Amino acid sequence: MTAHDPPSRPASSEAEPALGLAPASRAEWGVLLVLVVLGLGLRLFALERFADLELVGDQNRYLEDAERLLDGEEMVAKRGPGYPAFVAASEVALGGGVAGARRGNALLGVLVVIGTWALGRRLFSVRAGLVAAGVVALLPRNLPFGLYLFSENLYAVCACLGVLLALVAAQESRVLLALAAGAVLGVGVLTREMMLYFVPLVAVALCWCVPFRGRSTLRVAGAVLGGAFLVIAPWSLRNQSVHEQFVLVGFSDGRPLYLGNYVGTDKNEKETAQALYRETQSLVDTNAGMREIGMQAIRDRQPTWLFEKVAETVPLLLRPNEKGNVVWGWSGRAENHDWAEARLRWFLLPSQAALLVLASIGLAHFGWRRAELLPLLFLGFTFLAHVVANANPFRFQYPLTWVMALAAGVAVDRGLPRTGPRRLLAALVLAVVVLSQWAVREAWTAPFGWGE
Numbered sequence: 001m002t003a004h005d006p007p008s009r010p011a012s013s014e015a016e017p018a019l020g021l022a023p024a025s026r027a028e029w030g031v032l033l034v035l036v037v038l039g040l041g042l043r044l045f046a047l048e049r050f051a052d053l054e055l056v057g058d059q060n061r062y063l064e065d066a067e068r069l070l071d072g073e074e075m076v077a078k079r080g081p082g083y084p085a086f087v088a089a090s091e092v093a094l095g096g097g098v099a100g101a102r103r104g105n106a107l108l109g110v111l112v113v114i115g116t117w118a119l120g121r122r123l124f125s126v127r128a129g130l131v132a133a134g135v136v137a138l139l140p141r142n143l144p145f146g147l148y149l150f151s152e153n154l155y156a157v158c159a160c161l162g163v164l165l166a167l168v169a170a171q172e173s174r175v176l177l178a179l180a181a182g183a184v185l186g187v188g189v190l191t192r193e194m195m196l197y198f199v200p201l202v203a204v205a206l207c208w209c210v211p212f213r214g215r216s217t218l219r220v221a222g223a224v225l226g227g228a229f230l231v232i233a234p235w236s237l238r239n240q241s242v243h244e245q246f247v248l249v250g251f252s253d254g255r256p257l258y259l260g261n262y263v264g265t266d267k268n269e270k271e272t273a274q275a276l277y278r279e280t281q282s283l284v285d286t287n288a289g290m291r292e293i294g295m296q297a298i299r300d301r302q303p304t305w306l307f308e309k310v311a312e313t314v315p316l317l318l319r320p321n322e323k324g325n326v327v328w329g330w331s332g333r334a335e336n337h338d339w340a341e342a343r344l345r346w347f348l349l350p351s352q353a354a355l356l357v358l359a360s361i362g363l364a365h366f367g368w369r370r371a372e373l374l375p376l377l378f379l380g381f382t383f384l385a386h387v388v389a390n391a392n393p394f395r396f397q398y399p400l401t402w403v404m405a406l407a408a409g410v411a412v413d414r415g416l417p418r419t420g421p422r423r424l425l426a427a428l429v430l431a432v433v434v435l436s437q438w439a440v441r442e443a444w445t446a447p448f449g450w451g452e
Contacts, residue, residue, distance in 0.1 A: 021122065031130050032117055039113050039137030043106035046144045047099070055098065059149040062087055063098065074242065078283050079250040080235060082158075082191030083151035098149070105146030105153040113137045115160035116402045120409050122167065123372050124365075132409030135355065136402055140348045141320070145398055151191050156399040158188030158195070163374045166202050170210040170220050171371070178220040182227020189232055193249045194385050199228045201377055209373040243284055251287035253389075257294030260309070260390030261301065294389075309387045315436040316391040317383065317400065319443045320352050345447055353444075355408055356433050362407030364417045364426035379403045393443075 024032075055063065065075040065084035070091065075081060090104025091097065113136045120129025136142065146153060165181035168174070185202065188195040203221040210217065232249065239247035298305055366372040379400060386396055417423045437444065 024121075024126075028121075028126055028130065032114070032133060035117075035130070035133050035137040036110055036113055040106060040110050042138070042143050043109050043146050044103070047102045047106060047146060050144065050147055051099070053147050055149060058151075062149045062151065063101065066091065066101070078252045078287065079151070080190035080193060082187050082189075083149075083154050086154050086191075087149060101149055102146050105149070108153045108157050109136075109142065109146055111157045112160050112402055115157070115164050116405055119160070119164050119167070119375065119402075120406055122164075123375075123406070124410050125413050128406070128409035128413040130409075131412045132402075132405040135405035135408050139355065139401065139405075140351050142398070142401060148395070150395045150398075152395050152398045155188055155192045155195070156402065158184050158191060159198075159378055159399055160402045162188060163202065163378060166206060166220075166224055167210070167371055167374055169223070170206040170217065173213060173216045173220060175219050175223045178223035179227040179230075182224040182229070183231050184227075185224070186228035186231025189228060189249060190235060193252060194389075196232075196249065197385070198378065198381050199225065201381060202374065205373055205377055209367075209369060209371050245284065247284060251284050254287035254290035254292075254294065256389035258290040258297070259294075260386075260388070261294045261297040261305075263297065263301070306387070311439070313383065313387045313391045314432070315440045316393045317386060317397050318356060318433060318436055319393045319440045320349055349444060349447060355404055356437070357430065358408035358411040359404040360407075360430035360433050361416060361426045362409065362411035362414075363429055364422045365410045365414055366407070375403045375406055 062084050065081075066087035068075055069081070069084055069088045075084060086104060086108075087101040091100040094100040094103040113133050116136045117129045117133035120132040122129075162181050162185035165177055165184060169178035169181055181202075182199070185195060185199050189199065203224045206221045206224070207217055236246070236248050239249075301308065363376070366376050368376075382396075382400055417426055
């Protein structure tokens with residue numbers, strides 16, 4: 001090449017610059033700061049306003065295990081230690097009891113805001129990232145979630161930040177960052193065991209949706225798996241010592257499988273299984289028994305099981321949530337009923353409808369062979385996991401919010417898809433959403449007094 005020849009293009013194997021990687025401007029940092037402050041402030045207001053909300057079900061078990069950890073005792077729960085350890089740390093750092101744990105949850109909500117912004121600007125654009133962060137920060141159904149000591153508070157953070165770190169590690173070939181991504185996802189596994197099946201999907205997807213650089217990409221993918229293993233392994237060794245048999249994380253998969261699939265008419269069998277689950281001292285054996293009942297129910301419901309479960313699950317994971325309605329609705333105070341109903345009508349339900357419409361449009365912009373596959377993979381994985389097991393319209397809906405917010409941000413940034421196939425895809429997704437919510441339309445119409 002002579003001095004007069006134009007410079008050659010870099011080899012195709014070199015990293016291409018990703019969208020949104022320019023340093024954030026002062027204006028962008030300012031907007032993000034406002035969203036973080038508003039998001040944290042509104043969450044703390046909700047904690048104060050509804051501080052008398054009682055804990056029920058799993059929340060008490062998480063709190064009990066946190067107290068046992070603080071006392072240096074063994075946990076009694078059947079799950080991993082991720083969320084109880086976080087609750088214990090929050091009590092120490094932010095004040096004892098439920099109030100400290102709830103403040104910790106509020107801070108976790110802010111971390112999801114920041115992670116969503118970083119993903120949005122890296123995958124799409126600055127505006128898409130800020131819009132997505134705004135959705136996570138200000139969506140009414142998100143604001144009271146920290147009141148509830150549910151593991152999904154921590155699980156959502158692990159999913160969002162784990163995907164972000166894995167993506168950056170793959171794009172920049174940074175093995176140490178990939179180890180950190182794996183560690184974050186490993187904490188997610190110790191928080192909700194089903195993430196165990198998501199971690200290898202992330203490792204494989206990094207070889208597919210990010211420019212493949214041979215050994216460099218393989219090292220990053222392997223480091224993600226290795227980081228998760230390093231976090232999970234000590235707990236597995238502890239389980240071996242305590243239970244005298246191999247238990248990777250916990251033994252809580254049987255009951256969701258059972259609850260989500262058993263629809264038999266033999267009530268005695270169902271009650272016997274429930275009693276066995278609650279009363280037996282051999283939690284491992286009980287979990288195995290309930291898992292077998294659930295698997296048998298799946299076999300008995302063939303060949304229509306998949307269609308039935310999709311029809312049951314999709315409406316539940318997209319509908320307005322009952323507990324959010326209670327908090328922002330009436331909160332058990334009859335004297336506030338009119339004001340509460342107005343909040344439902346003009347804030348919670350319209351914001352939920354807007355999110356579903358915008359997310360339906362935005363998802364059509366996601367690419368299967370681009371980095372956007374990672375959040376899309378988490379969305380699909382979560383739906384599939386709850387199709388196989390059980391679904392809940394409140395706590396299981398929350399970890400999906402950051403993906404739906406990303407899709408909404410893209411919709412605001414780019415508008416309707418420009419090509420026919422992608423417009424058709426957006427229409428199909430929106431049709432599925434509308435039809436699914438028609439199946440649970442009472443959740444939308446009841447606050448307006450329609451259909452009474």
